[in-house]
Amino acid sequence: MTNRELENVALDLESFSRHAGRSTITTDDVLLLARRNGDLHNIIKDFVDKEKAAKAKGKSK
Template identity: 75%
Template sequence: MAEDENEDIQERLKAALWFAIGKMVDEESMRRNRNATPQFIGALTEMVWAQIGQSCALNIPEENVAIDLESFSKHAGRTTVTTDDVLLLARRNQDLHGIIKEFVDEQKAAKVTKGKGRA
């Protein structure tokens, strides 16, 4: 029974990852006036999923990413992982950190702009 629950959770996580990646790809495609096929989004999702799951290949236990994110969140006194935790996790890979930081900053700016439009 626990194995079925674990598979269900993994399926839901992968679906959430697919949705998030699809949203990012769509936004970037619109910005650059390009098209991305669902197959591309699916392949990108599979690659990201494999990278998350294959952290053992880098001699990092699989659970470390999740444990680190949870630890960062708890240390900050939160029960929810935020983008700050993800940025902290990516701190040792400057290129990845830069890409994530740029995306987060764009999302925050868009949210502020959208909020001002309603006021």
């Protein structure tokens, strides 16, 4: 059962990236996948925003 769910997640992520014309799955695809679970979406969004801010801060040095 768990394997089936993970297969579905992988297929959805692949479909989202292909639909966007990309061959690589990005955080945008993961956020799109989590859109129906508001709490999970917020947790992932906060994490992504913090990582982007830290990366930008590191580049500005």
